[in-house]
Amino acid sequence: MKILVIGNGGREHAIVWRLARDAGGHELYCAPGNAGTAALAANLPIGAEDLPAIVAWAKANRPDLTVVGPEAPLCAGLTDLLEAEGLRVFGPSKAAARLEGSKAFAKEVMTAAGVPTARAAVFTDSEAAVAALGDFGLPVVIKADGLAAGKGVVIAQTRAEAEAAIRDMLDGGRFGAAGAEVLLEEFLEGEEASVFALCDGERVALLPAAQDHKRVNDGDEGPNTGGMGAYTPAPIATPEVMGAVRDQVVLPTLRELRRLGVAYRGVLFCGLMIGPKGVRVLEFNCRFGDPETEAVLTSLEGDLAPILLACAEGRLDPAAVRVLPGAAATVVMAAPGYPGAYPKNLPISGTEAAEAAGCVVFHAGTALREGRLVTSGGRVLAVTARGADLRAAVDAAYAGVAKIHFEGAHFRRDIAAKAFRHL
Numbered sequence: 139m140k141i142l143v144i145g146n147g148g149r150e151h152a153i154v155w156r157l158a159r160d161a162g163g164h165e166l167y168c169a170p171g172n173a174g175t176a177a178l179a180a181n182l183p184i185g186a187e188d189l190p191a192i193v194a195w196a197k198a199n200r201p202d203l204t205v206v207g208p209e210a211p212l213c214a215g216l217t218d219l220l221e222a223e224g225l226r227v228f229g230p231s232k233a234a235a236r237l238e239g240s241k242a243f244a245k246e247v248m249t250a251a252g253v254p255t256a257r258a259a260v261f262t263d264s265e266a267a268v269a270a271l272g273d274f275g276l277p278v279v280i281k282a283d284g285l286a287a288g289k290g291v292v293i294a295q296t297r298a299e300a301e302a303a304i305r306d307m308l309d310g311g312r313f314g315a316a317g318a319e320v321l322l323e324e325f326l327e328g329e330e331a332s333v334f335a336l337c338d339g340e341r342v343a344l345l346p347a348a349q350d351h352k353r354v355n356d357g358d359e360g361p362n363t364g365g366m367g368a369y370t371p372a373p374i375a376t377p378e379v380m381g382a383v384r385d386q387v388v389l390p391t392l393r394e395l396r397r398l399g400v401a402y403r404g405v406l407f408c409g410l411m412i413g414p415k416g417v418r419v420l421e422f423n424c425r426f427g428d429p430e431t432e433a434v435l436t437s438l439e440g441d442l443a444p445i446l447l448a449c450a451e452g453r454l455d456p457a458a459v460r461v462l463p464g465a466a467a468t469v470v471m472a473a474p475g476y477p478g479a480y481p482k483n484l485p486i487s488g489t490e491a492a493e494a495a496g497c498v499v500f501h502a503g504t505a506l507r508e509g510r511l512v513t514s515g516g517r518v519l520a521v522t523a524r525g526a527d528l529r530a531a532v533d534a535a536y537a538g539v540a541k542i543h544f545e546g547a548h549f550r551r552d553i554a555a556k557a558f559r560h561l
């Protein structure tokens with residue numbers, strides 16, 4: 139198949155890498171891609187948010203399938219534009235992507251569908267929101283409705299913090315239009331997990347659960363990041379939990395969307411809190427997660443492209459989605475200073491040695507300068523390994539990390555520590 143992948147992070151490198159391993163191979167393109175995808179696909183000089191240029195390329199080159207990585211082009215309607223040209227797309231329509239693009243819409247759908255989630259209320263007026271704080275107790279969660287690059291959630295420990303966050307978003311225009319509506323939400327206790335549900339509008343296949351590591355330092359300390367590592371399967375997501383995710387979360391959500399005239403085709407990323415009250419949805423995303431995808435896609439058995447195409451065409455056979463035994467772990471190596479300001483263009487060495495030792499080194503923020511691999515982002519590499527069990531996968535990933543060098547590289551040393559507490 140001729141396949142176009144949209145995006146330029148570790149997630150997109152993992153998608154391209156997995157497609158390249160399908161039996162028979164494919165003709166792969168990535169827009170814009172990175173130094174990692176360049177080894178497996180033709181990188182196109184087209185930005186992931188340049189919808190007119192993507193559509194023009196697709197009209198001229200007629201890919202059999204387009205796989206959209208990030209949320210911004212999905213929420214902007216890239217799928218609708220390509221489908222209007224008679225092209226197949228893995229990734230939800232603009233209307234379906236609102237599950238990520240509007241947290242208020244996601245709450246409405248979940249409430250109508252009876253999906254377990256935190257109690258919430260939506261406000262456009264700061265006085266009304268402040269007046270409602272008493273209904274939620276402390277801590278309370280305050281969320282901007284729209285896309286805010288992962289920064290639109292505040293967990294307020296005090297009433298003063300909560301009021302400041304509300305006023306900042308609704309009166310101060312902190313997130314622009316994305317913060318013109320604000321949700322107050324009940325704080326949920328428990329442990330988080332990410333489950334990717336492949337959907338064709340009606341049918342669902344769950345991929346094994348993963349856990350992200352959001353904070354920059356070991357022990358979940360320090361500021362938030364885009365994700366410092368992941369592993370799969372997550373033992374917290376027992377078979378009972380996975381059954382609840384399918385039957386109480388994903389299937390009712392798809393049913394409610396169909397009632398609204400919307401077919402969700404693509405991956406529905408369920409951000410879950412698993413706690414004393416069972417499984418509850420923290421958020422939906424309309425795309426694969428990063429860095430969970432780097433671990434999860436290395437665990438897939440068989441060919442990926444036919445599964446994605448079947449989702450796009452509304453004919454997914456969930457039994458065709460099979461998973462390898464064992465486990466996978468991903469350790470993100472970040473630039474010095476990340477998630478604050480960081481330098482670029484630091485030369486990277488040792489990726490071949492890590493791959494020779496059995497890792498897959500996914501590129502997140504890299505570039506080729508005069509033939510040399512250098513850093514070009516905050517999260518630089520997502521070093522991934524599989525193993526017969528989680529301990530073996532984690533050890534193999536860290537053995538790969540030890541072979542890679544760039545000045546000031548930092549990474550968490552406790553990826554999957556939570557899992558070992560459960561096992």
Ligand code: AMP
Pocket residue numbers: 256279281288291293323324325326327330409420421
């Ligand atoms: P979201 O973008 O909605 O997933 O929120 C980002 C992060 O905030 C989540 O990954 C959780 O760590 C945390 N969070 C969001 N909502 C809640 C909640 N209701 N209770 C506790 N933590 C939350």
Ligand code: GLY
Pocket residue numbers: 350364365423426427428429430
């Ligand atoms: N790993 C979390 C996300 O991709 O949003």
